Amino acid sequence: MTITTPTLHRSPGWLRWAWLVPAVFLVIFLGVPLVSLAAQIVSPDTISYFTDPLPWRVAGLATGQALLSTALALLLGLPMANVLTRYRFPGRRWALALATVPFVLPTVVVALAFRALLGASLGSGLAIVVLAHAYLNLAVVVRIVGARWATIDPRFETVARTLRADRLTAFRTVTLPALAPAIASAAAIVFVFSFTSLGIVLLLGDANTRTLESLVLRQTSVLLDFQGAAISAAIQAMVVGSVLLWAARQRSSGGTFRGGHLIRPDGFARIVVGIVIALTLLIVLAPVAALVWSSLRSSSGWTLSWWSSVFGAQTIDAGSTRIGSPLAAMGRSLAYALLTGIVAAIVGGMAAVSVLSGRIGRAFALATALPLGISAATLGLGTLLAYGREPLDLRATGMLVPMAHALIAVPLVVAVATPTLRAADSRLVTVAATLRARPSRAWWTAYGPILRTVMVAAGGLACAVSLGEFGAASFLARADGLTVPLVIARLLGRPGEASFGVAAVMAVILVVMTTALVAAVDKGGRRS
Amino acid sequence: MTHTGLTVNDLVIGYGVPLHTAFTFAVSPGTVMAIVGPSGCGKSTLLSTLAGVTPALAGQVTIDGRDITTLPTHERRIAMVFQEPLLFPHLNVRDNVAYGQRRMGKSRVQARQEADRLLAWVGLEGLGERAVAQLSGGQAQRVSLARALAAEPDALLLDEPFSALDAPLRSRLANDVLAIVAGATIPAIHVTHDPEEAATMAHGNPGGSILSM
Amino acid sequence: MKRIPTVTVALIATSMFVLAACSSDSPSSEETAASGPVTVQLLTHDSFALSEDVIADFEASSGITLEVVSGGDAGSMVAGAILAAGAPTADVMFGVDNTLVTRTLDEGVFEPYTSPESSALRPELADQTFEGRVTPIDFGDVCINIDDTWFAAEGIAAPTTLEDLANPTYKDLLVVQDPGTSSPGLAFLLSTVSRYGDAWPDYWQRLRDNGVKVSGSWSDAYYGDFTFGGGGDRPIVVSYATSPPAEIVYAEGEPPARPSTSVMTDGCYRQIEYAGILAGTDQPAAAQQVIDWLLSPEVQADIPLNMFVFPARQDIPLPAVFTEFAAQVDSAEQLPAEFVAENVGDLLAKWGSVMGR
Known part of the structure; x- marks a missing residue:
């Protein structure tokens, strides 16, 4: 066994207590809301609802769909992760940031774009849902696998090739084993996102592409069948928990950390890199191009009035509170995103190093991943019951939305950080220690650089989560505190050319904001 | 097959633009050519061009009369050892050494037998089951040498292989490398920034040379 | 592996403790002074x-x-x-x-x-x-909306009744929303239940045979499928009686003299x-x-x-766009609230089996 786990006696003292940070955070923002909700709903006869075949059948359908979505996301995302995180080429940072864009596009926008591009040939159903899920989750694969890939010394493959392995064999026998835990992590998260998907399934799916999340929504919002909803939510949490447990069990093998060294593509590699970059831009930008087009069109031809209405007027509807100022929504979304990024990176980072320290282990990693399995409706209702009324009404603080976003982002941070951190060579700690560094200094020498690389990758993803999140925000945002996705949803909820045109403008702005923010985070992290 | 060694004719290296004037040299089997020069002058690029990792801009490379200039890395039969041992972390010591044998189509059993033989040759008998993370720096670099030899290369490239090691270990390993090159009768190129080390390697076996960059 | 239960139990226990702490706080919460x-x-x-x-x-x-x-x-x-x-x-x-x-x-x-x-x-x-x-x-009334421009261009008379929607003349022209996920979708279903009574599944079977398309949400149907909204291919959509005036109010620049969509006043459901x-x-x-x-x-x-x-007041003058372009529906369908509450689950299940969803 080649797992290299640093042991506690070599680690600084504070590491022993690092787990308290994520634990307290999870208890406050996940545990308390869930218990508040369960206390309202669960009764002795809730159990009898488990025999209802409907949620089980839906779980089966969703499993098949999510497996397909995951496979496709990996197929497209792995080459992207390879090229975008390992090779040197002009505009690399921007291309990497662009690959995050699909993750933040509001599902209704993605659905409209996909229907515009593919609806005629695919119609509604499994195929287009799987495509849309793969598209939305590209960033998950690129970020999680890319963070690990970037830390693998490219010379491992060179060595393998001088030992008579062709490129493919070298990848299969050397790189793949090192990537496996990161791929498992990414696959688990894509699976979970596809399995619990709501918007895409409602908009592009048919009878056979439902998810438990859509069932929960119907049971809570239309049927007001809370017992049934609790069972559906519980089944969903069980499936998600099992998948995450599987991912947490994937062992990591070490690999020398050598961050920041990009490969200069030559010859064959140059062609491959070029093709992958072109495909990345095409895949990512096709729906965005459709949005830009919509933002410049009206029934009478080309127009700039949607854009000027966003940047010119105080509110989209002068004299009305209906949408409020789009500029204010942008500022708010940015502030929430930064806050989410910082909180999630700290909480998730502490969780990851706690897992590393060995004492808390995988059970704790699993607990930090739990928010992924909790539906937005469940989380929103629970938070409202716990912190939306006397004696503890926190809505006015404006903190509920970013905290909910951080909660959703923490599992992603852990997923990015753990496989990479676990692979860091703990011998570095020993080496540094023999050079008479104090434990804390030794630990930072060994883990500092890798931790920063990882936190930046993860923080960028967390920012993206916040920028694009809709479900929890729709419960927790105050009417005068809308985020950009909420504004888009409201615009699309009413008729009229201006509604659609301005929604398209806001979606384009969301794309720009995401790209800029993620690129800035990447840049800030790379600068030493 | 005639064992004429490694021949380089008018080889131009670089990434798009030439990094250095054209190289012409020959290294006979069983000898070491030491390349010495400050860092950043293209020593590593030269090795990576010889190994086929970086394409040559012009010129020709042959081994034992075989033109390998345009062959992919894995068909060149040129093994490489770096400053860090770069042992595959998911494999134990024996399977690291057996890697090249496996790629040559040997069975797992055969490959492991050969690996054990080579481990004994580099003085690491009985360490086959070890995890690579448990090796000392000197041991790891020996394993790396054994792994390179296991692929039965026609030439050996060494890119600053001793610079991570302390002085006593260096001279021991230098002797080992010289013995290995002589024993396997293959040409070797040894890159270093240390003129003293270059002299040791070039003159350790008869017929060696030094190239200053 | 053995640690999982311990940690889980600890987490649940801690969260319950915090919850208890929160709720036991209530008596001490400050009273709002009546004068403030x-x-x-x-x-x-x-x-x-x-x-x-x-x-x-x-x-x-x-x-x-x-x-x-x-x-x-x-x-x-x-x-x-x-x-x-x-x-x-x-x-x-x-x-x-x-x-x-x-x-x-x-x-x-x-x-x-x-x-x-x-x-x-x-x-x-x-x-x-x-x-x-x-x-x-x-x-408000949930009503079928018609893209008048489309029908004028095709030279076909627009449908005027629920019954027309099942007529082959209008095959593949209607888009509705899933009643399980969309409020106007549910209203339209209830409207057909109100109109056809126990025979409503037959009506939906006929709609299905006539190529009705089911969309997940109002925005998706209106902007994705409706010919007016965003370039879809269906000129008949379930929307609101007030969508035409909204089209005027939210038009680009100078509002057009008339909306290009209109409302079919038969089969509206009152919300x-x-x-x-x-x-x-x-x-x-x-x-x-x-x-x-x-x-x-x-x-x-x-x-x-x-x-x-x-x-809801009767003494409020309506804005001009409403009096001119919103449909004033005199005989909207409506079901007793108690009936809806008791039967909505069964209605949705039945609708799902008729529509294969």
């Missing part, structure tokens, strides 16, 4: 909108600070209110409609209150207050939106003032152009 500034929280769904100056005028004249809190879409808002019944997350709730109102009454969500302004309610709404527990504020005082509020008096205000002529006159529904 009063804040009323108004819980609404995410389609709520009123003009800023109307709200500001109310705050200035009443001394009440109005804090509008969103509970998500209408269904989620109602779900949240039911779960918090007795210890509400706000003081007043606006926006529960006649498909969901019965359940809120069963669960004791509201405290009875009859506003003095109720005397001005339209007669058909005046008796729909469920013994004074809720107050009708506005109503009534109610407001009520949430039981357990510690601001009952101020909450009553908010209900009165929602029924006041100022708010009622402000409603049409903000929410594109009709005011």
Whole structure:
């Protein structure tokens, strides 16, 4: 066994207590809301609802769909992760940031774009849902696998090739084993996102592409069948928990950390890199191009009035509170995103190093991943019951939305950080220690650089989560505190050319904001 | 097959633009050519061009009369050892050494037998089951040498292989490398920034040379 | 592996402890002095909108600070209110409609209150207050919308009745929303149940045979499938009686003289939106003032152009775009709220099996 786990006696003292940070955070923002909700709903006869075949059948359908979505996301995302995180080429940072864009596009926008591009040939159903899920989750694969890939010394493959392995064999026998835990992590998260998907399934799916999340929504919002909803939510949490447990069990093998060294593509590699970059831009930008087009069109031809209405007027509807100022929504979304990024990176980072320290282990990693399995409706209702009324009404603080976003982002941070951190060579700690560094200094020498690389990758993803999140925000945002996705949803909820045109403008702005923010985070992290 | 060694004719290296004037040299089997020069002058690029990792801009490379200039890395039969041992972390010591044998189509059993033989040759008998993370720096670099030899290369490239090691270990390993090159009768190129080390390697076996960059 | 149960148990135990700590705090929470500034929280769904100056005028004249809190879409808002019944997350709730109102009454969500302004309610709404527990504020009709431009270009007469929609002339031209996930979708289903009684599944079977398309949400149907909205290929869509005036109000630049869509007045379903005082509020008096205000002529006159529904008062002049282009439906379909509450689950299941969804 080649797992290299640093042991506690070599680690600084504070590491022993690092787990308290994520634990307290999870208890406050996940545990308390869930218990508040369960206390309202669960009764002795809730159990009898488990025999209802409907949620089980839906779980089966969703499993098949999510497996397909995951496979496709990996197929497209792995080459992207390879090229975008390992090779040197002009505009690399921007291309990497662009690959995050699909993750933040509001599902209704993605659905409209996909229907515009593919609806005629695919119609509604499994195929287009799987495509849309793969598209939305590209960033998950690129970020999680890319963070690990970037830390693998490219010379491992060179060595393998001088030992008579062709490129493919070298990848299969050397790189793949090192990537496996990161791929498992990414696959688990894509699976979970596809399995619990709501918007895409409602908009592009048919009878056979439902998810438990859509069932929960119907049971809570239309049927007001809370017992049934609790069972559906519980089944969903069980499936998600099992998948995450599987991912947490994937062992990591070490690999020398050598961050920041990009490969200069030559010859064959140059062609491959070029093709992958072109495909990345095409895949990512096709729906965005459709949005830009919509933002410049009206029934009478080309127009700039949607854009000027966003940047010119105080509110989209002068004299009305209906949408409020789009500029204010942008500022708010940015502030929430930064806050989410910082909180999630700290909480998730502490969780990851706690897992590393060995004492808390995988059970704790699993607990930090739990928010992924909790539906937005469940989380929103629970938070409202716990912190939306006397004696503890926190809505006015404006903190509920970013905290909910951080909660959703923490599992992603852990997923990015753990496989990479676990692979860091703990011998570095020993080496540094023999050079008479104090434990804390030794630990930072060994883990500092890798931790920063990882936190930046993860923080960028967390920012993206916040920028694009809709479900929890729709419960927790105050009417005068809308985020950009909420504004888009409201615009699309009413008729009229201006509604659609301005929604398209806001979606384009969301794309720009995401790209800029993620690129800035990447840049800030790379600068030493 | 005639064992004429490694021949380089008018080889131009670089990434798009030439990094250095054209190289012409020959290294006979069983000898070491030491390349010495400050860092950043293209020593590593030269090795990576010889190994086929970086394409040559012009010129020709042959081994034992075989033109390998345009062959992919894995068909060149040129093994490489770096400053860090770069042992595959998911494999134990024996399977690291057996890697090249496996790629040559040997069975797992055969490959492991050969690996054990080579481990004994580099003085690491009985360490086959070890995890690579448990090796000392000197041991790891020996394993790396054994792994390179296991692929039965026609030439050996060494890119600053001793610079991570302390002085006593260096001279021991230098002797080992010289013995290995002589024993396997293959040409070797040894890159270093240390003129003293270059002299040791070039003159350790008869017929060696030094190239200053 | 052995650690999992311990940690899980610890987490649950800790969260319960914190929960207990939170709830045991309640007696010590500070009492709001009656003389000080009063804040009323108004819980609404995410389609709520009123003009800023109307709200500001109310705050200035009443001394009440109005804090509008969103509970998500209408269904989620109602779900949240039911779960918090007795210890509400706000003081007043606006926006529960006649498909969901019965359940809120069963669960004791509201405290009875009859506003003095109720005397001005339209007669058909005046008796729909469920013994004074809720107050009708506005109503709207979910109706089939027609893209007139498309029909004019094709030279086909637009459909005028529900029965027409099953006619092969209109094959593959209709898009509706899934009643399980969309409020107008559910309203349209209820409209067919009201019209056809027990034979409604046959009607839907005929719609299905005639190529009806089912979409997940109103926006998706209107902007994705409807020929007018965004370049879809279906000129008939389930939308609202007020969509044509909205088209004028939210047009680009100079509004067109007429909307290019119109409303089919047959088979409309009436949705009534109610407001009520949430039981357990510690601001009952101020909450009553908010209900009165929602029924006041100022708010009622402000409603049409903000929410594109009709005011519940009978004495409010409508804006010109409404009188000209909104469909005034005289005979909208409606089902008793109790019937809807009892049967909506079965209706959806039955609809799902007819439509293969």
